[in-house]
Structure formats: structure tokens, C-alpha cells
Amino acid sequence: MVYATGSAHAFTVVVHPVKITRGDPFVVVVSNPEEAPGAEFGGTWLPFTSCGEGCYMALGLAPLDTKSGNHPIKISDGGLSISLAITVLAGEFATQDLTLPKDKVTLSPEDEARADAEAERMRGLWAIANPRIWDGDFIMPLEGGISTGFGTVRLMNETKRSIHSGLDIRGAYGTPILAANTGRVVMNEDTFFGGNTVILDHGMGLYTVYMHMQESRVIEEEIVDRGEIIGLVGSTGRSTGPHLHYTVKLAATNVNPRALVELPLGRAQAMGLSSATALAEGLPQE
Numbered sequence: 001m002v003y004a005t006g007s008a009h010a011f012t013v014v015v016h017p018v019k020i021t022r023g024d025p026f027v028v029v030v031s032n033p034e035e036a037p038g039a040e041f042g043g044t045w046l047p048f049t050s051c052g053e054g055c056y057m058a059l060g061l062a063p064l065d066t067k068s069g070n071h072p073i074k075i076s077d078g079g080l081s082i083s084l085a086i087t088v089l090a091g092e093f094a095t096q097d098l099t100l101p102k103d104k105v106t107l108s109p110e111d112e113a114r115a116d117a118e119a120e121r122m123r124g125l126w127a128i129a130n131p132r133i134w135d136g137d138f139i140m141p142l143e144g145g146i147s148t149g150f151g152t153v154r155l156m157n158e159t160k161r162s163i164h165s166g167l168d169i170r171g172a173y174g175t176p177i178l179a180a181n182t183g184r185v186v187m188n189e190d191t192f193f194g195g196n197t198v199i200l201d202h203g204m205g206l207y208t209v210y211m212h213m214q215e216s217r218v219i220e221e222e223i224v225d226r227g228e229i230i231g232l233v234g235s236t237g238r239s240t241g242p243h244l245h246y247t248v249k250l251a252a253t254n255v256n257p258r259a260l261v262e263l264p265l266g267r268a269q270a271m272g273l274s275s276a277t278a279l280a281e282g283l284p285q286e
């Protein structure tokens with residue numbers, strides 16, 4: 001495990017991982033601060049949540065347009081502050097050239113108005129950071145081959161450029177789709193691009209989006225648990241075959257879903273405590 005630690009007086013900070021690729025999230029664990037901590041990365045303040053007694057945890061990310069190189073993260077507990085570096089790697093993102101019938105690229109005014117209104121409503125959701133209800137590690141909602149990866153640059157008919165916001169995961173019609181973590185259903189409807197779409201609000205500005213479902217198995221406002229079946233794989237909306245389009249949003253920004261699953265969120269407190277012990281005893285960090 002690679003992470004950075006530092007301490008100022010009594011409080012200890014763990015940032016994990018300290019080497020990420022553009023689009024990846026990271027976790028910050030602060031142990032035993034004098035006051036509730038604050039952390040700033042890339043000009044943004046990260047919201048903290050409790051991860052046990054004397055334990056505070058925050059999620060941050062390097063958006064896809066972050067410049068590669070070292071970026072400082074500053075953490076304070078009211079009086080004292082320390083600065084650590086997170087290395088952001090450029091990563092490799094594929095490019096797809098798509099040739100589509102003209103009516104799939106240029107929408108009718110009615111379709112465009114509908115798609116715009118739906119996008120506007122989704123942006124309204126991302127802007128709200130509710131208290132955390134996710135607990136422990138995130139899981140993948142579906143295991144299957146990836147037909148289009150996160151961050152893939154798509155060029156449609158050599159004119160319209162878009163960046164793929166999530167993962168397209170292949171699956172047979174009717175395969176169960178699982179909730180990535182505990183969340184509240186804040187959207188459950190048939191949208192223009194996404195077809196049958198479910199959006200879960202996990203709190204702290206973290207949302208997961210599931211599209212093209214054959215059918216949804218949830219109702220709006222319901223709270224679902226991690227691993228609960230929320231719908232079935234389908235090909236509704238703008239889709240050319242059965243798959244799940246899966247997007248993760250943090251602070252209104254697209255996050256690499258695979259990297260979120262790899263964060264040891266369920267072991268945050270243990271991670272903070274073990275690093276505090278190691279620092280106190282002068283042990284090397286591993």
C-alpha cells in the first residue's frame with residue numbers, strides 16, 4: 001500500500017493513494033485533530049465525515065483536466081496545518097471515431113429540449129452534498145467486459161467531440177445490476193439518452209448513475225443497500241446493445257468508477273491508527 005503520512009503535533013494525516021491518474025479519487029484520513037479538520041486540494045475544500053472516534057475522512061479527486069505532476073494538499077485542524085503532495089499521472093485514454101446516422105448526432109428540437117432539461121436536472125442533483133449514507137467500500141454494479149472505458153474521447157462523424165463520463169459494462173439482457181453502496185434513489189425515470197435511469201445519492205456529493213436498464217427495481221426516495229438489485233441490464237435510450245452505462249460523480253465531476261472501488265474506505269480508521277502508531281514509533285511507512 002502506498003500512501004503519504006505526516007503529522008503536526010498530535011494529529012496524523014493519511015492520503016491514499018498518493019499517486020493517481022487523472023479522473024481518480026483519493027481518501028484523506030485525519031486522526032486525533034484538535035478541531036474538525038479542513039483540507040484543500042486544487043482550490044477546492046473537501047468535506048469531512050466521521051470514520052470513528054477521533055477519525056475524520058474526506059474524499060477528493062483529480063478531475064480529468066488536471067495537469068500531470070505534483071499537486072499539494074493542505075490539511076489543518078484549526079491551528080496547525082501540514083502539506084503533502086499527490087502525484088497526478090496523465091494516464092492513457094482511448095479515442096473512438098464513430099460514424100452515426102445524422103439524426104443520431106443532430107437531434108430534433110423536441111429531443112434536444114428534452115435532453116437539455118434532463119441534463120439540467122441532473123446538474124441540479126450534483127450540486128447538492130447531503131450527509132454521508134455510504135458505508136465501507138464501493139462495489140462494481142456489474143462485472144463484465146468494458147466496451148467503452150472511462151474518459152474515452154469520442155468523435156462523432158468527425159465533428160462532435162465528447163468525453164465518456166463513465167464505463168460501459170457489457171451484460172446480457174436481464175442481468176441484475178447492484179447498488180454500488182448505500183444510497184437514496186433521487187432519480188428513477190426513462191431519460192432520452194440514458195433510457196431507464198437510476199441515480200443514487202450516497203451523500204457528501206457522491207452520486208452513482210445507472211443507465212439503459214431494461215427495467216428498474218426501485219422507487220424514488222427509497223434507500224437501497226450496497227449489493228441490492230436496483231435494476232436489470234437492457235438497451236433502453238440511446239444504446240446499440242445490452243450494457244450498463246455507469247457513471248460516478250463526486251463534487252459534480254466525473255470519477256473513474258474502478259478507482260473508487262479500490263479505495264479502502266471500509267478500513268479508513270484502521271489506516272489512520274496504524275500510521276499514527278508507525279509515526280510515533282518511528283517505523284517506516286509501507
Ligand SMILES: [Zn+2]
Nearest residue numbers: 148167168245
Ligand atoms: Zn456509456
